[in-house]
Amino acid sequence: MAYQQVQSGLAGAGCHAVAPHPAEAASVGLARSTRAKTQRFEAHDVIFYEGDPADRVYELVEGAIMLYKLLPDGRRQVVEILAPRALFGLSGGKLQDTNAETLTAATVRVVDRREAESSFDLQCDISRCLMAQIETLHDHAVLLGRKSAAERVASFLMHFVPNRGVTGCAGPVPGRDDKLVPLTMTRQEIADYLGLTIETVSRVISDFKRRGLIVAEKQDRLRLTDVCGICQLTGTH
């Protein structure tokens, strides 16, 4: 069940692509450690700040988390959005390089960094997860550096549609090509993730509505009514 929810988060943000061996599912990631502690957070709680000591490793068990950086004048860039099973809090140096804040209520597993790094299996999990993260960051660099506002928003929306827009995309089930997307992010958070302003995000979404690509069931519940059409707008295909 928990793994199904991976798909409803921002796909690619975490390690979800690595299919767990069913038998191992419960013992993958930080759960392998006997000394793992579980922590519960409310929506919009801060888990750590940039500059905090990076002496613990976190695994997102449930919920969604964003990592972001701030410039001294207040500009913000959300650099990653994490889905369940993502590891975070690892840092090259001794200090956290980002802030970590929950988007929704979230459960997190925490292990002492020293311990995490002493197990070969865990070390492998960590590398695997970091590699997936890097791929996501590469895609995001393309988005931020080279895509238009409409392409950014379309790409963002496509993240919520698992197994579409990927190589070997199955295409729509004939006659039905929609997907309900429960946004857990505010317009401001989306804008800061996409390197845009709140107004531009709003305008693009309104434009998509007018063009019949999406319907807003509520402000934070968008129904993508033409997944293929949106996918065409990502610039990636």
Add this chain to the structure above:
Amino acid sequence: MAYQQVQSGLAGAGCHAVAPHPAEAASVGLARSTRAKTQRFEAHDVIFYEGDPADRVYELVEGAIMLYKLLPDGRRQVVEILAPRALFGLSGGKLQDTNAETLTAATVRVVDRREAESSFDLQCDISRCLMAQIETLHDHAVLLGRKSAAERVASFLMHFVPNRGVTGCAGPVPGRDDKLVPLTMTRQEIADYLGLTIETVSRVISDFKRRGLIVAEKQDRLRLTDVCGICQLTGTH
């Protein structure tokens, strides 16, 4: 630890200030593997393409390499610039997610991925290197998402000045505050790295010249004559 010095940024692209510990230099990274092969490339050689099987791990020994992605319409984003001792070619999936191309002549050490992942020590090196890469990618996301053209170019130039603009920046040696930067990248490559056009990069550099921040000894040899001044323009301080 030796690997804390890994700079997956630009420093090595012309700045060889990152000195490996002489005693460890030969036994760190992929050199730990007995079956590592060394390969030599000319400038602008392609090492692998996006979509190639990701079955080998590479370590840059000498030179500079860029990783980039292309959109179908030809837009390009350079996602990473690698300095000596960086590992690359690792991928979350089975395929390379970027193209890898040398910027200069380069020496690369290659190991079979399976082998690299079977050693605990190497696995540790790999994660450490991946974490450093992620930090660099985070910074780059801020640059691409939130910085102005001038801030991007200033940040780019500061990458070539080791130990400046970092927390605990020593400041200039009184009376002298310059640094020679031998660019190994064309304007087009810089533009594709910074998410700008060639013309904008050129204009910003010209502007910096007019303001006395840099002097072009040659087109590809810039002397930063006011490192502090440039640092102030990065937006990070």
Add this chain to the structure above:
DNA sequence: CGAATAGTTGATGTATCTCAAGCAGGGTGG
């Protein structure tokens, strides 16, 4: 119900892109 907050829409400004021309340096061949 009403204030507070988040989102939308419009009018205007501007940073950067686009298109186009001119220039410089490096290499080649006459």
Add this chain to the structure above:
DNA sequence: CCACCCTGCTTGAGATACATCAACTATTCG
């Protein structure tokens, strides 16, 4: 050794996508 070309870089003029500023509307929550 110099003229020429080729490529990469610079500069200018104009277009445009997105940001900014400001008003308005919808939603949430006490």
